[in-house]
């Protein structure tokens with residue numbers, strides 16, 4: 001019995017010692033630069049050039065997962081690409097995240113059982129939508145033109161169509177044109193999505209030479225810049241976590257991406273226990289032209305050993321979990 005009591009007491013003492021040998025509170029874990037690499041599959045065309053560019057990029061991203069925001073419109077064209085499922089399942093590797101990307105393609109609206117709307121374009125503000133060789137359109141239709149129930153139908157159908165890949169589909173989302181308007185947010189919440197990654201600094205779109213979309217983004221995300229950290233957005237009946245995009249390769253150079261990561265590192269040095277999040281994006285349909293910028297930027301920062309040790313590459317879903325831990329508890 002005496003022995004047993006001694007073991008019991010020793011266990012208590014040792015447990016106390018391991019938690020805090022000097023009686024001081026435990027040292028908080030160091031924060032990281034949490035880098036999230038995302039690709040938007042626009043639903044236009046699965047070109048071999050684009051798919052090859054993604055494969056090439058992966059070779060330079062060893063150990064870094066991709067988050068794939070995929071439009072389901074590849075499945076709703078008059079003549080769907082028979083390789084669509086295989087292309088997606090080949091590109092989504094173990095450890096990646098597959099999530100819904102929504103552009104309001106006419107064919108997707110029909111597949112969702114709603115009447116396709118024809119205006120306005122988020123590029124021009126007019127009813128002149130971009131037309132594509134296969135006869136589909138709606139890529140640049142402003143999602144906000146649809147009602148919440150119609151948006152819910154588009155989201156539900158997108159998710160259902162992507163289930164053909166038999167891959168898990170996360171509760172993350174990205175809107176076409178980065179236009180997660182209050183209506184889109186409400187539809188997302190009502191359909192069980194928990195994370196939106198769409199907020200973008202409107203100044204990045206200066207490259208587009210389009211006036212309407214930057215103005216829409218400036219109104220929607222007035223305070224968002226390339227350093228903005230995840231924040232909570234409210235809807236009726238709940239909230240989602242917004243994980244902003246720091247940069248999209250189509251609109252920035254590799255050097256500018258490195259500059260954004262350097263700025264994140266400077267922020268981490270100021271508050272060493274708080275993660276700093278950097279979400280970077282590119283598109284499948286323009287990957288042949290622009291994905292190389294992402295590979296170049298990541299190779300540059302990884303070559304700097306001291307900085308490389310502070311990088312943590314992960315998915316949107318996982319980054320959102322990390323970000324939530326640092327936010328005050330929701331009411």
Ligand SMILES: [Zn+2]
Pocket residue numbers: 040041042101103175176177
């Ligand atoms: Zn898109």
